[in-house]
Amino acid sequence: MSRKTVTTISVILLVILVGLFWLFMESQASIYQAEDEAIAIIEADYPVDQVNEFYWVTFDETYFSTEFIDTDGVHRYAIISQEGGDTDYYTYDEIISEPQAKELTLSDLGEAEIIQARLGKMEMNPVWEVTLRNTNGTLTYYYLNASDGTWIQTIENI
Known part of the structure; x- marks a missing residue:
């Protein structure tokens, strides 16, 4: 050239x-x-x-x-x-942290890759939205009450 x-x-x-x-x-x-x-x-x-x-x-x-x-x-x-x-x-005493939300999500759902966790509010309550990639390549959104770490809902196979 x-x-x-x-x-x-x-x-x-x-x-x-x-x-x-x-x-x-x-x-x-x-x-x-x-x-x-x-x-x-x-x-x-x-x-x-x-x-x-x-x-x-x-x-x-x-x-x-x-x-x-x-x-x-x-x-x-x-x-x-x-x-x-x-x-x-x-x-920090009033809501669970991001690492705690991720840990709770993995303990409930098992093997998956956590993409991100985001904090917001749903029905006036603080909520962690944890986004996961499943082993089959689909996405799951897992919602936790940020005050006590209880499960709210799961949206799967997206």
Whole structure:
């Protein structure tokens, strides 16, 4: 190949790579904006020292949830309704943690790969939605009451 051909191919690949990177960043912009807005809402009640997790989940409504540490060193969860910004706060003593929710799910369902767990509210109660990939490749959504870890419902074979 001539030097001109290699340069042309390199430039085309670079343009494609930059375009794909830009597209990815644009697709992530809404989640970053939602996280920033959620933190701003939380900081009206608790000064946030560190955000550990951010969750975005939709049941009957859309909820943004965070696991954070306030400036007093207290680990908290905040669940914020997208409609109206109503916010509920929980400490680690009041609801089960994400690892506990995953552990309870695996103990109930057996072998499966956990894809993610997200915190939200269902019928005004805090709920963990745990998404699993089954050994046959189907998805299962397993819902746990975040207050006590009891099973709420399972949606299987998706």
